[in-house]
Amino acid sequence: MINEYGNGNGTVAPGTKMSRNEFIEFVIVEKTSSAALAAMTFGDSNDATSMLQGVFSFDRATLDSVLSGASLSEFLPGTIIVVKGSSLGAQELGYNPFDNNADAWKIELVAGQGAKDHVGTLINGNITIGNAGDVVWISTSNPPSRNTDTSGFVHAIGHDNNPGLIANNVAAAFGAENILRSTATSGVSIANMGGTTESLVATTTSTMGTTNGGDNSLWLDGVRASAIPEPGRALLLAAGLLLGLTRRYRVNATSES
Numbered sequence: 687m688i689n690e691y692g693n694g695n696g697t698v699a700p701g702t703k704m705s706r707n708e709f710i711e712f713v714i715v716e717k718t719s720s721a722a723l724a725a726m727t728f729g730d731s732n733d734a735t736s737m738l739q740g741v742f743s744f745d746r747a748t749l750d751s752v753l754s755g756a757s758l759s760e761f762l763p764g765t766i767i768v769v770k771g772s773s774l775g776a777q778e779l780g781y782n783p784f785d786n787n788a789d790a791w792k793i794e795l796v797a798g799q800g801a802k803d804h805v806g807t808l809i810n811g812n813i814t815i816g817n818a819g820d821v822v823w824i825s826t827s828n829p830p831s832r833n834t835d836t837s838g839f840v841h842a843i844g845h846d847n848n849p850g851l852i853a854n855n856v857a858a859a860f861g862a863e864n865i866l867r868s869t870a871t872s873g874v875s876i877a878n879m880g881g882t883t884e885s886l887v888a889t890t891t892s893t894m895g896t897t898n899g900g901d902n903s904l905w906l907d908g909v910r911a912s913a914i915p916e917p918g919r920a921l922l923l924a925a926g927l928l929l930g931l932t933r934r935y936r937v938n939a940t941s942e943s
């Protein structure tokens with residue numbers, strides 16, 4: 687799912703096909719392999735939300751190196767993957783969901799490196815978030831067959847006061863709440879404050895790489911808690927039990943002295 691995207695100034699860094707200071711934040715809601723992610727495409731629409739604009743895909747080798755570092759074969763539910771422009775810092779490929787640390791659940795890919803423009807040239811624009819409107823989408827089609835093809839979309843969110851074809855198709859497929867009736871000036875992010883049912887807001891407080899606060903954080907915290915495999919959870923329970931025993935021992939020691 688797309689959890690948030692940030693609108694910057696739209697200046698595209700050479701060779702990256704994405705605005706320097708914009709980002710897309712994805713959340714994974716079921717166990718997903720690097721092959722499955724690399725087989726998908728994602729991108730944006732034009733400002734009128736009437737046509738697809740940029741089409742990207744994830745770099746499988748980068749995702750494999752992340753999973754290998756974490757000794758996992760799949761990304762766990764609750765994982766955040768950020769795709770960002772080249773001015774928003776270096777790639778962050780550390781991933782360790784067994785760490786009880788929000789940063790350990792996310793990776794950040796830079797456009798042109800861990801996430802790249804799709805080799806197909808049928809739809810060949812840059813990812814630039816528009817002030818008047820935009821739709822950010824992820825699709826099983828590789829790539830979509832034409833610039834109005836939304837048939838493979840597995841999720842999309844957007845903003846537009848006057849929705850075009852793509853925005854209208856997204857509203858019909860995923861719910862009217864997936865398109866925020868709003869503009870988004872530079873510096874504004876569109877963020878889901880809900881869970882699997884969108885509750886979109888336009889906000890100047892972007893949270894690239896972390897949960898969006900409110901019900902969005904409660905939802906993803908719950909998803910993460912139930913995603914930790916049993917051995918990891920058992921270890922955490924054992925650590926908690928040990929802590930409890932230590933506390934009791936300390937209380938007894940204090941009362942005896």
Ligand SMILES: [Ca+2]
Binds near residue numbers: 732739813814816820
């Ligand atoms: Ca756009």
Ligand SMILES: [Ca+2]
Binds near residue numbers: 690
């Ligand atoms: Ca966020």
